[in-house]
Amino acid sequence: MRRATAAGAPSATPRTRRRTTLRFDLRDRVAVGNQLLLCGIVVVLFVGGTLAGVLSSPGVFAIGTLLIAVATIATLAVPWTRVAPAWVALVPLVDIVAIAVLRVAEPPAGLGLLWAFPAMWLASLGLAGLIVSCVLIPLLYWVLLVVGPASAFTFSTLLLPIVIIAISSAGYVATRRFTAQRDLLDAQAARLAFARSAAVRQEQLVTEVLDTVDFGVVRLSVGGDIVYENDAVGRLSSAIPELHPASGRTTLLAEDGRTPLPANDHPLARTRRGETFDDVVVWSQDAEGRRSALTFTARRLIDHRGEDGGAVLVARDVTAEREALRARDDLVASVSHELRTPLTSVLGYLELALDEEDLPERARRYVDTALSSSERLLAIVADILTASRRSLQSVESSVHPREIDVVEIVRASILALRPLADDRVIKVTVDGAESAVAYADPGRLRQVIDNLLGNAIKFNRDGGSIEVTVHTDGDTTTIAVRDTGIGIGEEDRGRVFERFFRASEDIAGNGLGLAISHEIVRAHDGELTVASEPGVGSTFTVALPAKAGTRVTR
Numbered sequence: 404m405r406r407a408t409a410a411g412a413p414s415a416t417p418r419t420r421r422r423t424t425l426r427f428d429l430r431d432r433v434a435v436g437n438q439l440l441l442c443g444i445v446v447v448l449f450v451g452g453t454l455a456g457v458l459s460s461p462g463v464f465a466i467g468t469l470l471i472a473v474a475t476i477a478t479l480a481v482p483w484t485r486v487a488p489a490w491v492a493l494v495p496l497v498d499i500v501a502i503a504v505l506r507v508a509e510p511p512a513g514l515g516l517l518w519a520f521p522a523m524w525l526a527s528l529g530l531a532g533l534i535v536s537c538v539l540i541p542l543l544y545w546v547l548l549v550v551g552p553a554s555a556f557t558f559s560t561l562l563l564p565i566v567i568i569a570i571s572s573a574g575y576v577a578t579r580r581f582t583a584q585r586d587l588l589d590a591q592a593a594r595l596a597f598a599r600s601a602a603v604r605q606e607q608l609v610t611e612v613l614d615t616v617d618f619g620v621v622r623l624s625v626g627g628d629i630v631y632e633n634d635a636v637g638r639l640s641s642a643i644p645e646l647h648p649a650s651g652r653t654t655l656l657a658e659d660g661r662t663p664l665p666a667n668d669h670p671l672a673r674t675r676r677g678e679t680f681d682d683v684v685v686w687s688q689d690a691e692g693r694r695s696a697l698t699f700t701a702r703r704l705i706d707h708r709g710e711d712g713g714a715v716l717v718a719r720d721v722t723a724e725r726e727a728l729r730a731r732d733d734l735v736a737s738v739s740h741e742l743r744t745p746l747t748s749v750l751g752y753l754e755l756a757l758d759e760e761d762l763p764e765r766a767r768r769y770v771d772t773a774l775s776s777s778e779r780l781l782a783i784v785a786d787i788l789t790a791s792r793r794s795l796q797s798v799e800s801s802v803h804p805r806e807i808d809v810v811e812i813v814r815a816s817i818l819a820l821r822p823l824a825d826d827r828v829i830k831v832t833v834d835g836a837e838s839a840v841a842y843a844d845p846g847r848l849r850q851v852i853d854n855l856l857g858n859a860i861k862f863n864r865d866g867g868s869i870e871v872t873v874h875t876d877g878d879t880t881t882i883a884v885r886d887t888g889i890g891i892g893e894e895d896r897g898r899v900f901e902r903f904f905r906a907s908e909d910i911a912g913n914g915l916g917l918a919i920s921h922e923i924v925r926a927h928d929g930e931l932t933v934a935s936e937p938g939v940g941s942t943f944t945v946a947l948p949a950k951a952g953t954r955v956t957r
C-alpha cells in the first residue's frame with residue numbers, strides 16, 4: 404500500500420536544543436569571523452612594524468599580539484555549544500586587554516580603534532555585554548591616556564569612546580533585530596511542522612479507516628496515475644489486472660457474464676478517461692473457471708481550489724449477491740416449470756368435465772370457476788418462467804416478426820380486457836391512425852399490449868380513462884397507452900422495467916409484466932419508455948420498426 408510516511412511533531416526538548424545549537428552556531432561564526440580579522444590585522448601590524456623597525460616597544464607589542472592569537476585559537480578550538488554562554492564573553496574581554504597592551508606599546512598609532520571588534524562582539528551577547536563594552540573600553544582608554552605619556556586632552560579623547568559606544572549600540576540593535584527575526588522564523592517553522600504533522604496524522608487516520616473497509620478504493624491523479632489503493636484492493640485484484648499483473652490469466656467479462664470486456668472498457672480505463680459511473684458490473688474468471696463479480700463506481704475529485712483533483716474508483720465484491728439472485732431465478736424457474744405440467748393436466752380434466760352433458764348445473768359452475776382460476780394460475784406460471792433470466796435471454800430467438808397491422812392487435816386486446824375495465828367504470832378509447840404497420844411478432848406484441856392495458860386498468864382510479872394512440876411515420880410505429888391512474892414517482896420510474904420490481908405493494912402483482920414487455924420490445928429492435936406524474940397518470944410508449952430493415956427513430 405502506498406502511504407505517507409509517519410512523522411510526528413518534534414517534541415519540545417529536541418526543538419529547544421536545536422534552537423540553542425543554532426544560536427551558538429551563528430555566534431561561533433560571527434565570533435570566528437571577527438576574531439580572525441582582528442588577529443590578522445594585529446599580526447600584519449606586528450610583522451610589518453618589526454620588519455620596518457618602526458615599533459617603539461616590540462616586546463610589549465608581541466605580548467598584545469600573543470594574547471590576541473591565544474584568544475583566536477580558543478575561539479577556534481573551544482566547543483562553544485557545550486560551554487555556558489557567559490564564558491563566551493571571555494574572548495572579547497581578553498581582546499580588550501590585549502588591545503590595551505598594544506596601545507601601551509604604541510600610544511600614537513591609534514590602535515584603540517581595534518576595540519571596535521570586541522565591542523561589537525560583546526554587544527551581540529546581550530544588554531550586559533553592551534554595558535560592559537560601553538563602560539569598560541572608554542574607561543580603559545581614559546586610564547591609559549591619564550597614565551600614558553603626553554596626556555593632553557584632545558578631541559580624540561572623546562571621539563574614540565563615542566565611536567565605540569555607537570558601534571556597540573549598533574551591534575546590539577542589529578543583534579536584537581536579528582534575534583527577533585530568527586524567533587519569528589522559529590515560530591513559523593514550528594507552526595509549519597505542527598500543521599504538517601496534523602496533516603500526516605489526518606492522512607494516516609483516513610488510510611487506516613479505508614484499510615478496514617471491505618470495498619476497494621483506488622485514487623487516481625489528474626494524469627491518471629494510481630496514487631493510492633487500500634488493502635481491500637489486494638483482495639479484489641483479480642478484477643483489476645492492471646494493478647496486479649500476476650493475475651493476467653484472468654478473463655474479464657461484461658455484466659452479462661458472457662461478453663469479453665475489452666481493456667478499453669474496463670472501469671479503470673474509463674475512469675482515466677474522465678468518465679463517472681455507478682455500479683458497473685465486471686465478472687472475472689480465473690484459469691480454473693472460478694468467477695467473481697465486482698461493481699465499480701467512479702467519481703471525479705475536486706481539490707480545495709475547486710479544480711480537477713483526479714478521480715476515485717470504488718470496487719465492491721458482489722459475487723454472493725449475484726449468486727443469490729441466480730439461485731432465486733433458478734429456483735423460481737424450476738418451480739414454475741414443475742408446476743406447469745400438473746396444471747396443464749388439471750386444466751385438461753376440467754375442460755373434459757365441462758364437456759360432460761349430465762353434469763349438474765351447480766357442479767358446472769364450480770368447475771367453470773376452477774377452470775378460470777387454473778387458467779389464471781397457468782398465466783402467472785408462464786409469466787414467471789418467461790421472466791427467469793435464461794428465458795429473457797432467449798426471448799430474442801423466440802420472436803418471429805412480420806409486417807402486421809398494429810391497430811388490429813390493439814383493438815383485439817381492448818376487446819379482451821373490456822370486462823375488466825367495465826367493472827371499474829374505466830373508459831378505453833383508441834385514437835390516431837386507422838391502421839399502422841409494424842414489423843413485429845403478433846403474438847408477442849399482443850402480450851405487450853395486454854400487459855400495458857392490464858396495468859393501465861389495474862393502476863387506474865374507478866371512473867378513470869385510458870387512451871391508446873397509434874401513430875406511424877413509415878419508419879417507426881408507436882403505440883402509446885395513457886391512463887389517469889396513480890402514476891409513478893421519479894425514483895421508481897427508472898426501475899419499473901426491472902424484474903420483480905413493484906412500486907405499489909398494496910396492489911396485487913408479481914413485478915414481471917413490464918420486464919417481459921421490455922425484453923420483447925427490445926428483441927424487436929424497438930423501445931419501451933415511460934412518462935408519468937404521480938397522482939395524474941402514466942403513459943407507456945412502445946416504438947417499433949415500421950418495416951423490415953428500418954430503425955426506430957424518435
Ligand code: ADP
Binds near residue numbers: 862891904906912
Ligand atoms: P405488476 O403489475 O405485476 O406489479 P409490472 O412489471 O407490470 O408488474 O409493473 C411493475 C410495477 O410498475 C407495478 O408494480 C407498478 O408499481 C408500476 N406500474 C406499472 N404500470 C403502471 C401504471 N400504468 N401506473 C402506475 N404504476 C404502474
